[in-house]
Structures are given as C-alpha cells and as structure tokens.
Amino acid sequence: MKEPVYFIKTADQEPDDLVAGKLRKLIEEKNLFGFIEKNDMIAVKTHFGETPKSGYIRPLHIKVIGDLVKEKKGKPFLTETSTLYKGNRNNALDHIAHAHNQGFGYEATGMPVIMADGLYGDEEAVVDVPGKLYSSVNIASLVKKIQGMVVASHFTGHLGAGFGAALKNLGMGLSSRKGKMTQHSTARPSIIVKKCTRCGMCVKWCPAEAVTLNEASAVIDSVKCIGCGQCLAVCRFDAVGYNWGATYDDLQKKVVEHAWGVHRVLEKKIIYINYLTRISKDCDCMTVYEKIVPDIGVLVSADPVAIDAASLDLVEQAGGKGLGDLAYDIPYRVQLEYAREIGFGSDGYNLIEA
Numbered sequence: 001m002k003e004p005v006y007f008i009k010t011a012d013q014e015p016d017d018l019v020a021g022k023l024r025k026l027i028e029e030k031n032l033f034g035f036i037e038k039n040d041m042i043a044v045k046t047h048f049g050e051t052p053k054s055g056y057i058r059p060l061h062i063k064v065i066g067d068l069v070k071e072k073k074g075k076p077f078l079t080e081t082s083t084l085y086k087g088n089r090n091n092a093l094d095h096i097a098h099a100h101n102q103g104f105g106y107e108a109t110g111m112p113v114i115m116a117d118g119l120y121g122d123e124e125a126v127v128d129v130p131g132k133l134y135s136s137v138n139i140a141s142l143v144k145k146i147q148g149m150v151v152a153s154h155f156t157g158h159l160g161a162g163f164g165a166a167l168k169n170l171g172m173g174l175s176s177r178k179g180k181m182t183q184h185s186t187a188r189p190s191i192i193v194k195k196c197t198r199c200g201m202c203v204k205w206c207p208a209e210a211v212t213l214n215e216a217s218a219v220i221d222s223v224k225c226i227g228c229g230q231c232l233a234v235c236r237f238d239a240v241g242y243n244w245g246a247t248y249d250d251l252q253k254k255v256v257e258h259a260w261g262v263h264r265v266l267e268k269k270i271i272y273i274n275y276l277t278r279i280s281k282d283c284d285c286m287t288v289y290e291k292i293v294p295d296i297g298v299l300v301s302a303d304p305v306a307i308d309a310a311s312l313d314l315v316e317q318a319g320g321k322g323l324g325d326l327a328y329d330i331p332y333r334v335q336l337e338y339a340r341e342i343g344f345g346s347d348g349y350n351l352i353e354a
C-alpha cells in the first residue's frame with residue numbers, strides 16, 4: 001500500500017513564519033490532527049539542537065504544532081530523552097534548562113517540557129516488537145502513558161545511520177538509556193595516535209569513562225566502551241577512527257526495531273512531520289550546521305517509513321546526487337529497506353503536494 005505523504009514546498013530560506021503558516025493550513029484542511037480527542041495528553045517529540053547554530057526545528061514551528069493540538073482540545077507538551085553522552089542534555093534538569101536556552105521555554109511554545117525517560121534517562125517500559133533482532137525493546141516509559149504523539153523531525157545526514165529523520169527520532173530519540181546503549185553496542189572506536197593532541201575532550205565526554213590519557217595519546221578501554229561514538233563526535237583532530245563499515249547495518253536495524261516498538265504503542269494516534277529545511281551534513285547533536293542542499297519543504301504522514309523514504313528522495317533530487325555524496329558515504333538506505341523487510345510501515349508512498 002502506498003501511504004499518503006503530504007508535502008509543502010518552500011523556497012530556500014523562506015521565513016519560518018510563512019512555512020509555519022503553510023503547515024497550519026495543511027493540517028487544518030486535511031484534518032491531520034483528527035486523531036486527537038478532548039483531554040488527550042499529546043507529546044510533541046523534537047530535538048532542541050546542541051547549540052543555536054545547529055539546524056534544529058525552530059520554536060516557532062513547534063508552537064504552531066502545540067496550538068493545533070490545543071485547538072483539538074488536546075493537552076500538548078514537549079518531550080525528549082536524555083543523551084548517552086555527557087554534556088548539557090544527559091539528565092532531565094540540564095536538558096530542560098538547555099531547551100529553555102535554545103528558545104523552547106513555555107512562553108515561546110505554550111508547552112512545558114516533560115522528559116519521557118525521567119530524571120536520569122532510566123525510566124523505561126519494555127514493549128513487544130515482532131522484529132528479527134528483538135522480541136522486545138526498552139523505550140521511554142512516558143510513551144505508554146500518553147494518548148498520542150506528534151513527532152517533529154529535522155532531516156539531517158548522520159555519520160552512523162546515513163541520515164536521521166522520523167525513524168531515528170523515534171527509535172533512538174525515544175528509547176531509554178538502556179535502549180540507546182543496546183543500539184550502539186557493536187560500534188567500537190580506536191585512537192589514531194599520530195593525530196591525537198591529548199586535548200582530553202574525548203575523556204570529558206565519554207559516558208562510560210572508557211577513555212584515559214597516557215603520555216602519547218588518548219587510550220580507549222574496549223571493555224568499558226559502549227560504542228556510543230561520542231568521542232568521534234567531539235574530537236576536532238580526526239584522531240578517532242570508527243569502524244562504521246562493520247556497524248552501520250547493525251545500528252540502522254536496531255534503530256528501526258526500537259522505532260517500531262514506539263510506533264506500535266500509539267498506532268493510529270501518532271503523526272510524523274519531517275522538516276526538510278536547514279538540511280545539514282551532521283545531526284543536530286553537533287554544534288555546527290553545514291548545509292548540504294537548499295531548503296525543500298515540510299512533509300506530514302502517519303507512516304514513519306513512508307515519510308522518511310519520501311524525504312530522502314526529495315533531498316537527493318534537490319542535491320542532484322545520492323546522499324552518500326552529499327553527506328557520508330555509507331549505505332544509508334538500510335533503515336528503509338530493513339523496515340520494509342520486517343513489515344514495519346508501507347512499502348511505498350504517495351506524495352501529495354499541498
């Protein structure tokens with residue numbers, strides 16, 4: 001079955017208020033929030049960006065989503081989960097303060113921020129999933145307590161998954177700390193001694209305290225390492241090697257099965273909005289934003305696989321080449337192909353331009 005994917009085209013760098021206005025019109029005209037019933041607790045899942053310079057979805061768009069939920073008499077709130085790595089998003093208090101600093105305060109969005117995985121990222125629910133890798137996955141506990149969700153995802157390249165959009169926002173972004181560790185469990189970095197300046201950034205950021213400094217370079221304890229890739233992300237000297245070749249398949253498949261676990265909990269009461277604007281080579285966890293294609297538009301669908309497939313095709317059309325040439329040269333279609341292989345999502349999409 002070809003799942004409908006609604007598409008609003010935008011010009012490059014079109015002002016956010018104009019884009020948000022178009023999105024409001026689409027959602028109202030097609031009654032895309034029609035699944036929301038009075039007093040439903042509706043989570044709006046997004047990513048607040050690592051710094052004001054990353055390409056995350058701006059608060060103005062998130063406010064419009066919250067307003068539309070309220071117009072359906074639902075009760076919206078913003079939600080996120082703690083990161084595995086150290087920094088300003090690895091527990092609820094720091095993450096909520098960070099959200100405010102990034103412009104997602106109540107006064108700006110009209111919604112409180114409530115963490116989906118509790119104070120420390122360990123509040124979880126184990127949900128069944130008919131996958132090939134897992135029979136159950138560990139997701140943020142709040143997912144089971146709400147009545148619906150709007151998943152607002154920013155399409156970006158990603159050095160492990162090829163790209164991140166709805167599936168990654170759902171699978172990694174709504175799993176508990178344990179779920180995240182499971183997904184990262186097979187990737188292992190190594191230090192390129194000649195390049196290492198002993199700056200210590202990887203030591204500071206490693207969530208597993210697996211990195212120390214010796215006289216020549218940083219050193220990774222492979223027993224303690226959980227494969228989160230944070231050392232790779234924070235090293236400014238390209239001194240961390242990461243064998244993605246052995247792991248990208250594994251990571252993408254695990255993300256998909258965790259995403260399926262979340263999606264199955266909410267089924268008909270979840271909708272996905274992908275923003276194909278400020279599209280960057282790296283995900284919004286990075287501090288800088290390197291644009292790879294002009295802005296394209298915003299997509300809405302009830303199916304995370306269909307919306308990600310349509311998003312990827314539109315990005316490649318806009319860039320005039322494959323995502324491997326635009327961002328990271330790794331097999332980035334694994335997540336879509338695997339989702340279809342295990343029966344998650346539709347096997348095609350019907351792009352409807354609004």
Ligand code: SF4
Pocket residue numbers: 191195196197198199200201202203217218234235236237238239240
């Ligand atoms: S961040 Fe990079 S350069 Fe700095 S200590 Fe770690 S590996 Fe070496």
Ligand code: SF4
Pocket residue numbers: 188189205206207208209210211220224225226227228229230231232
């Ligand atoms: S050494 Fe392992 S656990 Fe530590 S940051 Fe690197 S990948 Fe993550």
